[in-house]
Amino acid sequence: MNTNVAAITALRTLQQTNNQLDATQGRISTGLKIGEAKDNAAYWAISTTLKSDNKSLGTVKDALGLGSATVDVAYQGLNKAKDVLDEIKAKLTAATQPGVDKNVIQSEIGELQKQLLSIAGSSVFSGENWLSVNSEAVDYDATKKIVASFARDANNSVAIGTVDVAIGGVALFDSSTVVGKNGILDNLQNLKESVTGKDLTIGGTPSASGNNLDAGLTAAGTTGKLDGNTIETTAGSVGAANAAVAAANTGGNRAQFETATFATSGATQVQTGNDFTFTLTVDGVGVALDTNAVVPAGLASASLADMGALLQTTIDASALAGKVKVDVSSGTTIKFLSTTGNTGATSSIALSAWTNSTAVARTGDIVNGSALTGTIATEGRVVTGAVSRTGLVAGDTVTFSYKTAGTIRTPVTLTLSGADLVSDAKLAEKLATATLTSGTVTQVGGTGGTKLSFASSATGGSFELSDVVVNDAAGRIKNSDIVSGFTESHAGTALTGDVQTAWTTNFTATDTITMGLTVDGTVIKTGALAAGGSLSAFVGVLNGDVAFTAKAFASVDSSNNLLITSKTSGATSAVTVDSVLFKDSTGAVLNKTGTNFRNVATVGTATTGAVFPVAGITLDANDNLYFNIAVDGATTSKLVTIDQALVNKVLSTPTVPVTDGKITNATQFASVMSEALTAAKVTGVTAKVGTGVDLNKLVLTSTKIGAGSSVAITSVQASQGANQISVDKIDISDAGLTAARATSGADISKVLSAYITVVNNAINSVTTAASNLGAVASRIDMQKSFVNTLMDTIDKGVGNLIDADMSEESTRLQALQTKQQLGVQALSIANQSSQNILSLFR
Structure with missing residues (x-):
């Protein structure tokens, strides 16, 4: 209840x-699903933050719009400025035509220049003018920032992003008085020759003074070559008789007389005390002969050769000397051979009136021989001229090549000793000992016993001496003619002048010599051989070169010449020296003259006319050292430029940068020159510091050797900087050109071309600046679109949380x-x- x-x-x-x-x-x-923090504290906090950030993004969007408008104003100004520059360029081009009134054209250009000022001055948005600036002003900032984003990270930190716009390259005019701070149109540009690219010293106004030294790089140049001095060469040859001897080579009928068998012992034969007399008739002329001596004791038991020698001595002491050969080679008979050179019916020989001191005819005496007196036999014979030992030394060899009865026989070689070379007669005696084919007789005859007679005694025979070759102990052909009337086989040779006398003056021991030769049709190139301290030393090295010694050998003749001889003889034997190249120990070619070598290869060079300045040279930002270079006969030379930037680049090290453009010595100059040649795309030439008389000079050397090698330097110019002008100051009126010292037609043409280049450069700069601003504008538009999308997305996200x-x-x-x-x-x-x-x- x-x-x-x-x-x-x-x-x-x-x-x-x-x-x-x-x-x-x-x-x-x-x-709203969440309208207060009590609805959902977490979501409420998130949504509240996002709503706040979105308001900031709204401000970013507005800023982007403002920045976009500013960029667009500058962009449009650049576009209009480019149009005006195009008009100025067209006017300048028209001014290059002959007969055009340049004063009228200048009046048009002047108005266009004013329009450029107007465009730059009126390109303003919201108090911002990016085309006409004063970079010297305190509030000037070369980088403009446009608010482009708002972001909050995980730590709840806020960041503002910007689009940075570099306006340093955008400004058309810059009223700053600071040197180097200029806009596109009031920026002083160097005037260059349109063809060569060199600095112009007419037009515009002169730049500040700078370096005027060319470091001795005066116009110079030499041409490489083979010096063209003729090598003394001798072609190889095959041995041959002269005309007189050749006429006897064919063989013919020569008379001979042969005794019956002649015993050398027994009472019926030769006895001690005998004195023989006889008549020998040769070619119809009889000569009475007497041994004029009692047969010495023991001769009765001597050999048949002793009897033959006694008879030959008797004949050679008479008027028949050289006309009869006593032959006992059969071992049983004595044969008297005619050696007069007559053949056929004109040749005869007969023995008669044989007696001895006892006046008793004995069985077996010569007079009792078979009746062969006057019998004609067929033989071939060669009689040479006198033999000479000149040029021969002990150890040399002489080789005979010959034919008998038309058949080539095995050559015979004799080695000479010192005793064989005591006299020409001794040499003849040695050569007469040659053992030829059986049936062939070799004898010494003629005045002084210095001629050789070769005869084939076979019936129907013939003899032909086909070759005589003299070799040294090493087997090398000596090209010595030792048998008169017969030219021995020779090897091809090449001979320089006297290279020994001045050897130490011309070469150091570490210099190298490379020779190119053609031997017997084969091209040979030696290695780079050490010159050594003398010609003899070099010859030793040359004869040790594998490629060379396979085909030839070198020696020093009596006149201090270098003699190169083929190792073969005959018609195909030949030596030519194609080139001789000298280099120092570093491998650099030595352009030596006066060495007495022949066909010396040299390279084209260009050497600075003076040593590098002791104080060095310094190139400032405007200085240029120009020259033209043509290498190896190039028909078009290339322009080489040395400036401060190049010097700094080459001479800087990671620890010691160079910024002043100073070259202090010739070695540095060579390094700079090498880089300059590379930058100019010049190939086939090196730059080094000279030595000797060229010490501290710069030597430019072609890498090509011999004919066609050359280096030629022309048009050297040490420029202290080109004259300068800006677009807004161009004046092509008569007064303006005269003030710029452009008075001749050629100078005016150069200046107008340079002015057109200046305007064209400005057009390129404006185009680049407009392109950069266009890229920025595009990015701003993209960023605006992104910010819009981002704000919508955040709104949507917040709505999902609280709506x-x-x-x-x-x-x-x-x-x-x-x-x-x-x-x-x-x-x-x-x-x-x-x-x-x-x-x-x-």
Whole structure:
């Protein structure tokens, strides 16, 4: 009775329903699922932060719009400036035509220059002018920043991103007075010759003074060559008789007389005390002969050769000397051979009136020989001229090559001793000992016993001496003619002049000599051989070269000449010296003259006219050292430029940078020159510091050797910097050109071409600047689009967190309203139950 539980329960349920109904009505009325921190503290905090960031992004979007407009204004200004520059370029081009009034054209150009100033000055947005600046101003910033992003990281730190725009290369005009700070159109540009690229010293205004030294690099050059001095060469040859001897080579009928068998012992033969007399008739002329001496004791038992020697001595002491040969080679008979040279019917020999001191005819005496007196036999014979030992030394060999009866026989070689060379007669005696084919007789005859007679005694025989070769002890051909009337076989040779006398003057021991030769048709190239201290030393090295010694040998003749001889003889034997190349120990070619070598190969060089300046040379930013170079006969020379940037690049090291463009010595100059040649794409030439008389001079040397090798330097110019002009100062009026010292037609043409280049460079710079701004504008547009998308995405994300689902909330509202009505009825029913109970007590 004290508590109406049902009413209490109904009341509480109704209260909860009312609360839920209030919340639902609040979501529906605000549209928010989370409107306060108490609704969901975490989500509320997130959504609140994101809403704040989105407001910042809205500001970023506005800033991007402002920046885009600023960039666009500058971009459009550059585009218009380019159009005006195109007009100026066209006007300058028109001015190059002969007869055009340049004053009128300048008046048009002047207006266009004013238009450029107007464009630059009016390209302003929101107080920003990027085309006309003063980079010297305190508030000037070469990099403009456009707010482009707002970001919050995981640590809740906020960052503002920007698009940076470098306007240093965008400005058309810069009013700063600081040197080097200029805009595109008021920037002083160097004037260059359009053809050569060299600095112009006319037109515009002169630049500051600088280096005027050319480091001795005056116009110079030499041509490499083979010196053209003729090598004294001798072709190889095959041995041959002269005309007189050759006439006897064919063989013919020569008379001979042969005794019957002649015993050398016995009472009926030669006895001690005999004295022989006889008549020998040769070619119809008889000569009485007497041994004029008693046969010495013991001769009766001597050999047949002793008797033959006695008879030969007797004949050679008479008028028949050289006309008869006594031959006892058969071992049984004595043969008298005619050696007069007559043949056929004109040749005869007869023996008669043989007696001895006892006047007793004895059985077996010569007079009792078979009747062969006057018998004619067929033989071939060669009689040479006198023999000479000149040029021969002990150990030399002489080789005879010959034919008998038309058949080539085995050559015979004799080795000479010192005793054989005591006299020409001794040499003849030695050569007469040659053992030739059986049936061939070799004898010494003629005045002084220095002629050789070769005869084939075979019936119908012939003899032909085909070759005589003299070799030294090493087997090398000596090219010595030792038999008069017969030219021995020779080897081809090549002979220099006197190279020994001045050898030490011309060469150091470490210099090298390389020779190119053709020997017997084969091309030979020696190695780089050490010159040594004398010609003899070099000959020793040359004869040790494998390629050389396979075909030839070298020697020093009596006149200090270098003699090169083929190792073969005959018509195909020949030596030519094609080239001789001298180098120092570093491998550099030595252009030596006066060595008496022949066909010396030299290289083209160009040497500076003076030694490198002791104080060095310094190139400032505007200085240039120019020259043209043609290598190896090139028809078109190349321009080589040396400037400060090149010097600094070459001479700087990782630890010691060079920034002043100073070259202090010739070695540094050579390094700079090498790099300059490479930069100019000049090949086939090296740069080195000279030596000797060229010490501290720069030597440019062609890498090609011999004919066609050349280095020619022309048009050397040490420029202190080109004259300069900016686009806004161009003046092609008559007065303007005269003030710029361009008075001749050629000079005016050069200046106009240079001005066109200046304007063209400005057009390129404006185009580049516009391209850069265009790229920035494109990026800004992309960033704006991204910021828009980002803000929409954040809004959507926040909405997903805090926005109410209206369909869901409406359904819930209806349900709660129904529930509220039911709760009210339930509470009413509960209260009625209590009243009913109280009514029982009434």
